[in-house]
Structures are given as structure tokens and as C-alpha cells.
Amino acid sequence: MNVAIYVKLVISGLALGSFYAIIALGFSMIFGVTRVFNLAHGELLLIAGYSAYAAWKTWGINFWLTIPIAILVLLAVGIVLYKVLSSIDEPLELNTIVFTFGLALFFQNLMLILFSANYRILSSPQWTKTLQVFGATITSGSLTLLTTSLLAVLILYFIFRHTFWGKILRATIQDREAARLLGINVNNTVILAFLSGMALVGLAGPFFASFHYIYPAGGMEATLIAIIITIVAGVGHVRAIIWAGWGIGIVENLVTGILGAAYREGITAIILIMILLYKPYALSNSQ
Amino acid sequence: MNLTKYLVLGFLVCIIGYLCATFQGCVKKSSSETIQIGEIDPLSGKLAKHGLEIHEGIVLAVEEINAAGGIQGREIKLIARDDQSLPEVAFANAQELIQREKVVALTGGYVDTLVGTISEAARKNKTPYVASASLQEELTKTNNPYFFRVSKLSGFVNPIVGFLTHEIKPSRIGILYASTPGSTEFAKKVRALLKVNGIAVPFLEKFKPGISDFSPLIFKMSNYDLDFIISGGFLPDHILFIRQVKENNYRLKGYLGPWGIAYQSFISQMKEDAELLFSTCAWNPGITLPGTEKKSREFVEHFRKRFNKIPNTTNMHGYTSALVILDALKRIDLNNKDLRENLRKAIASTDLVLPMEHVIFDDNGDPIDYNHVIIQIQKGRVVPVYPPERATGKPIYPMVDSKL
Numbered sequence: 001m002n003v004a005i006y007v008k009l010v011i012s013g014l015a016l017g018s019f020y021a022i023i024a025l026g027f028s029m030i031f032g033v034t035r036v037f038n039l040a041h042g043e044l045l046l047i048a049g050y051s052a053y054a055a056w057k058t059w060g061i062n063f064w065l066t067i068p069i070a071i072l073v074l075l076a077v078g079i080v081l082y083k084v085l086s087s088i089d090e091p092l093e094l095n096t097i098v099f100t101f102g103l104a105l106f107f108q109n110l111m112l113i114l115f116s117a118n119y120r121i122l123s124s125p126q127w128t129k130t131l132q133v134f135g136a137t138i139t140s141g142s143l144t145l146l147t148t149s150l151l152a153v154l155i156l157y158f159i160f161r162h163t164f165w166g167k168i169l170r171a172t173i174q175d176r177e178a179a180r181l182l183g184i185n186v187n188n189t190v191i192l193a194f195l196s197g198m199a200l201v202g203l204a205g206p207f208f209a210s211f212h213y214i215y216p217a218g219g220m221e222a223t224l225i226a227i228i229i230t231i232v233a234g235v236g237h238v239r240a241i242i243w244a245g246w247g248i249g250i251v252e253n254l255v256t257g258i259l260g261a262a263y264r265e266g267i268t269a270i271i272l273i274m275i276l277l278y279k280p281y282a283l284s285n286s287q
Numbered sequence: 288m289n290l291t292k293y294l295v296l297g298f299l300v301c302i303i304g305y306l307c308a309t310f311q312g313c314v315k316k317s318s319s320e321t322i323q324i325g326e327i328d329p330l331s332g333k334l335a336k337h338g339l340e341i342h343e344g345i346v347l348a349v350e351e352i353n354a355a356g357g358i359q360g361r362e363i364k365l366i367a368r369d370d371q372s373l374p375e376v377a378f379a380n381a382q383e384l385i386q387r388e389k390v391v392a393l394t395g396g397y398v399d400t401l402v403g404t405i406s407e408a409a410r411k412n413k414t415p416y417v418a419s420a421s422l423q424e425e426l427t428k429t430n431n432p433y434f435f436r437v438s439k440l441s442g443f444v445n446p447i448v449g450f451l452t453h454e455i456k457p458s459r460i461g462i463l464y465a466s467t468p469g470s471t472e473f474a475k476k477v478r479a480l481l482k483v484n485g486i487a488v489p490f491l492e493k494f495k496p497g498i499s500d501f502s503p504l505i506f507k508m509s510n511y512d513l514d515f516i517i518s519g520g521f522l523p524d525h526i527l528f529i530r531q532v533k534e535n536n537y538r539l540k541g542y543l544g545p546w547g548i549a550y551q552s553f554i555s556q557m558k559e560d561a562e563l564l565f566s567t568c569a570w571n572p573g574i575t576l577p578g579t580e581k582k583s584r585e586f587v588e589h590f591r592k593r594f595n596k597i598p599n600t601t602n603m604h605g606y607t608s609a610l611v612i613l614d615a616l617k618r619i620d621l622n623n624k625d626l627r628e629n630l631r632k633a634i635a636s637t638d639l640v641l642p643m644e645h646v647i648f649d650d651n652g653d654p655i656d657y658n659h660v661i662i663q664i665q666k667g668r669v670v671p672v673y674p675p676e677r678a679t680g681k682p683i684y685p686m687v688d689s690k691l
Binding site: 005008009012016019108109112116117118119120121123127130137139141211212213215216217218221249252253254256257260261262264265 | 331332333335336338339372466492493494495497498499500502503504506507509510522523526527534535536552556558
């Protein structure tokens with residue numbers, strides 16, 4: 001294979017990794033602050049995707065205009081969901097696994113009734129425009145994914161590092177009781193973080209519907225991607241999420257391009273296991 | 288009486304009403320006036336789209352027979368179960384339908400991982416099972432006298448190889464296939480037969496169904512100068528692959544996917560990107576076995592009235608498998624003690640001309656006369672292009688720079 005092919009593989013790996021990172025951001029945020037291990041993350045992503053698809057199909061609006069609609073829908077769902085989740089007792093992580101598993105099944109069947117089992121795509125013709133980078137073609141779709149995920153990560157990073165709310169969030173993630181002793185209103189912080197996480201899922205939904213396809217049972221893979229990236233990156237480390245996403249995307253593409261698609265999952269899994277053995281507290285942790 | 292007491296009273300009335308209705312239902316169920324058929328399909332989960340389509344076909348067949356007075360004056364009752372696209376659930380469903388619901392036969396089933404487990408439950412419980420959509424050749428080689436199916440792998444493979452050898456005549460073909468038993472077997476068979484016919488297959492790649500990025504495979508393909516690509520993927524895989532081919536400016540000369548392209552839902556999603564793609568189908572509203580045009584039109588009309596949409600080939604697979612059981616039930620004495628065994632023998636001797644195929648089973652339960660037609664999407668329409676005796680249009684090849 002010539003160099004241009006490798007460049008293509010790396011660039012499309014970056015785009016794929018950005019796609020993964022967008023999917024994982026909301027999960028990481030919600031899990032970090034609320035300790036809710038959300039197995040219905042993929043289904044929430046689908047709800048956002050279906051909202052965007054329905055708006056696009058009904059009103060014929062531009063892709064970008066579907067994003068605020070999807071975010072609003074997810075915020076509404078988030079308010080109801082938070083009320084329900086807040087009534088769950090300790091041990092929270094374990095109980096929310098059981099609850100959100102049931103919730104995922106409920107959402108799947110609800111979407112099956114509302115949208116049928118057909119595969120849907122939010123078509124956006126602008127994604128097919130191309131430009132040349134080091135002799136390799138990059139599509140506007142890939143570029144959009146890269147830019148959006150970078151922007152989302154940068155904004156979150158700025159909030160986490162350079163705002164008072166970000167400091168409160170980090171303190172709550174690190175030690176909830178200590179944060180409470182310092183006078184932080186942990187409950188309000190958790191609500192805000194949960195809704196911010198839902199808004200991030202709302203942002204990811206239209207991308208999922210446009211760059212992939214949506215169908216009622218299509219959420220499980222997205223949940224797995226989000227869990228893997230959060231484990232590798234570490235909870236609450238937004239910068240590490242994009243590194244983990246890009247890493248997985250590039251490895252998957254290089255393995256497929258050089259060895260074949262049959263080896264993709266196997267080799268990626270081996271690398272992830274090795275990372276966890278070498279850095280058991282995730283990439284972002286110095287231990 | 289205060290409000291709470293009214294609520295409690297109302298609740299009790301509802302419970303009593305529900306129990307009465309259930310009891311009545313039980314009496315009806317156990318009545319000798321009803322013959323029960325079981326159906327197991329993926330009605331939820333990742334295969335729900337096609338499972339629901341098969342279910343609709345089966346429902347229509349049963350409703351038609353009941354509207355015509357049932358069989359020997361008895362009503363046919365369909366008991367459907369959702370296997371959630373999971374083999375272990377499919378097996379449990381089959382056991383429950385046979386042992387608890389006492390169904391006389393089973394039908395439905397989509398993909399071999401699900402069909403295989405149901406066929407084993409059928410063998411264990413000596414109950415005939417007519418699968419609606421199954422391909423893997425292994426399944427009919429296990430000496431299971433209770434397993435029948437209305438589809439088979441060679442029904443796809445032979446027309447595809449014939450079409451490529453006699454019509455397209457490419458020198459180099461690439462085959463992509465999904466990591467499922469049916470698709471893997473399909474790819475290997477096609478490759479072997481193409482080699483025999485002097486067509487090289489330098490590119491053979493497996494992928495996991497549902498992957499989100501085909502770009503690396505597309506980049507790799509571009510090194511092989513391929514004249515034609517066959518993909519053993521499913522509907523969503525075609526959607527992504529074709530879109531990413533266009534995004535990456537790969538000049539596709541010809542593309543054939545046997546599963547998922549000859550569907551109105553694919554054509555309407557993909558619009559102009561679906562143009563000139565090849566596929567296969569066993570039946571379609573405009574493609575029917577010669578001599579069955581009237582039956583085919585009636586099926587389309589009944590289906591449209593019942594479900595308010597045009598049927599597709601998967602609906603027809605469900606309809607055909609149910610009709611096989613219903614036809615066999617007509618030919619036996621329903622009062623006979625050993626109903627399931629008699630039904631099995633009647634199914635084995637089926638000779639039924641239907642729009643999708645002339646149903647006759649070989650000794651292994653495979654259909655003898657199941658053959659697909661090669662179609663091409665031309666101006667948003669499904670046009671049969673091979674074999675010549677069933678073609679209504681000419682194949683357009685290569686796709687690149689072709690003008691309709």
C-alpha cells in the first residue's frame with residue numbers, strides 16, 4: 001500500500017474516533033457526576049436521532065437546525081428521567097444498571113411503536129463535498145465530525161478548568177461528601193451536570209442519525225462504545241475522551257486496511273486490555 | 288363511601304372482569320374447534336424489521352384461511368412469539384409453544400442462528416417446523432425430518448453466478464461478506480463457482496454486520512481494480528457502504544447485494560444513490576412465478592388492505608411458509624390422534640404452486656424450486672434483468688458514467 005492510503009486510513013480513523021468521542025461525552029459526564037451507569041445511553045442517543053430525523057422529515061429543515069431540537073427533546077426527557085433516577089437507593093451504580101437496562105428495553109419498544117423497525121437516515125448532501133489533505137481526500141462530513149467533537153471537548157475543557165462551575169463539578173466528581181462539607185450544593189450540581197450530559201447526548205443524536213443510521217435496537221453498540229471510551233479515558237477527563245476516541249478509530253482503521261476487517265475487533269480488544277493492564281486507572285490518570 | 292373505597296371497588300370489578308375474560312379465553316382456547324399454529328420471529332431487537340415483515344405475511348395467510356371458513360370447519364389460531372433476535376429466547380419460545388400451547392406446527396424464523404435453534408426444538412418435540420427465511424446448508428443436512436424451509440442458499444448463488452458469467456462477464460470481482468453463517472457460506476460458494484467459470488476473486492473480505500465505517504475497506508479495494516463487487520451484507524450495511532463509496536469518490540462499476548436492496552424502504556432512503564445497484568429477489572409485486580400472476584395480484588391487494596402498504600419479498604416468505612402448513616392441514620384428518628406426525632408427512636409431500644415458488648421439498652426439507660431473479664434499480668424501479676426468460680429490462684453496466 002502506498003503512503004496516500006495510510007494517510008487516508010489515519011484521517012478516516014480520526015473522523016471515526018471523533019464520532020466515537022461525541023457519543024461518549026454525554027455518558028462520561030453523567031456517570032462522572034451522578035454515578036448513574038446508564039445502559040440506556042444508546043437509546044437516549046436514538047431518541048435524539050429520531051427527534052432530529054422527524055424534524056428534518058416533517059419540516060425539511062437543515063441538519064444544523066435539527067441539533068437544537070434534539071437537545072431540547074433530550075432535556076425534556078432528562079428532567080423526567082432525573083426525577084425517576086433520584087428515587088433509586090444505594091448502591092446507586094448497581095441499582096442504576098438494573099434500572100437503565102429495563103429503561104433501554106422500554107425505549108426500544110417505544111421507538112418500535114412510534115417509528116417502526118425501518119432503518120432511517122438523516123441525509124445531508126453537504127457531507128459528500130471533498131478536499132485534499134496530503135494527497136488524501138477528506139470529506140466535509142469527516143471534517144465536520146472532527147471540528148464538532150474538538151469544539152465540544154474544548155468548550156467542556158474550558159468549563160471544567162476555568163470556570164467556578166467547572167471547579168464545583170470536578171470537586172463533586174472527586175469527593176461528593178468533601179464537596180458538600182465545603183458548602184457546595186451537590187444536588188444542584190448533580191442536576192446541572194445530568195442535564196448537561198443529556199444536552200451532549202442531544203448534540204450527538206443528529207450526528208448518529210446522519211453518519212450512521214438509526215433503528216430501534218441500534219443503541220446497544222453506541223452504549224458499548226461510550227462505556228469503552230469512558231473506561232479508557234477515565235471518568236470526567238474530557239480531553240482524554242477525544243484521545244481515546246481517536247486512538248480507537250485509528251487502530252480500527254489501520255487494522256482493517258492492513259490486515260482485514262475480520263481482525264478489527266480482536267486486535268482493538270487486545271490493545272484496550274493492554275492499556276488497562278499498563279494504566280489500570282485509565283489513560284488520564286498519572287498512577 | 289369515600290373516594291378510596293370507590294377506587295378499591297372499581298379495581299376489584301376490573302380484576303373480576305379480567306379474570307372472567309381470561310377464563311372465557313381459556314375455554315375457547317382449549318376448544319377442539321381451534322387448531323393452533325405457533326410462530327417465532329424476531330419482533331424486537333436488531334432483526335425486528337425483517338421479523339415483523341415475516342409476521343405480517345403469516346398473519347395475512349391465517350386471516351385469509353379463517354375468512355374462507357377455516358379448515359374442515361375449524362378456526363386456525365396463530366400464536367406468535369418474539370424471540371428478541373436472540374437464539375436462546377427462540378429455543379425457549381419453541382419449547383413453550385409446543386409443550387404448553389400445544390401448537391401443531393411452527394413457522395417463522397429469520398437468519399440461521401435463530402432458525403437453527405428452533406429446528407432443534409422442533410426435532411426434540413417431534414413437531415413440524417416450516418422456516419420462512421433460512422439459508423445455511425448445514426441445517427438441512429442434520430437428518431431432521433421435522434424441519435422444512437421455503438428458501439435455500441443455491442436459490443441466490445446460482446442466478447448470481449449465471450448472471451455474472453453470461454451477462455456482465457467481469458475479469459476481477461471483489462466479495463465482501465458479513466460474519467454470519469449464511470453470508471459466509473454464500474461468499475465461499477460464489478467465489479468457488481466464479482473460479483470454475485474463469486472469473487478471478489482477488490478481494491474477499493469479512494466484516495461485522497452493523498459496522499460504522501467502511502472507508503478502510505473502500506481504500507483497500509481501490510488497489511485491486513475490481514470490475515464488480517458483491518456484498519453479502521444486509522440492508523443497513525448497503526446504506527453505509529454505498530454512501531461511503533460516493534463520499535470517497537470510489538468509481539464503482541457494478542454492485543450486487545442479494546439481501547436488502549430490492550426493498551422500497553432502501554430505494555426511498557437512498558434515492559439516486561440506489562440507482563443501478565443490482566440485487567436479487569424471489570418475489571416482488573411485479574415479479575412473480577409465471578402462471579401465478581392472479582394469485583400474486585390478490586396477495587398484494589389483500590396485504591395492502593390489511594396493512595396499508597405494499598408487500599415486499601420478506602412478507603411473501605412469511606406468507607409462503609404459513610400457506611405450506613395450512614395447505615398440509617387441509618390434506619389430513621384433523622381428528623387423528625397423531626396430528627403432528629401426520630402433518631409432518633403431509634408437509635413433506637407438499638406440491639403447491641405459489642407466487643414465490645412451486646413448493647416441493649426434497650428429502651432434507653429444502654425447497655426444490657426456489658430461484659431468485661436478478662434485478663437492477665432503474666429510475667427508482669425494481670427491474671428484473673436475469674434470467675432472460677424472466678427479464679423485463681436490460682442490465683446497465685458499468686455504473687460509472689452510465690446514463691439512464
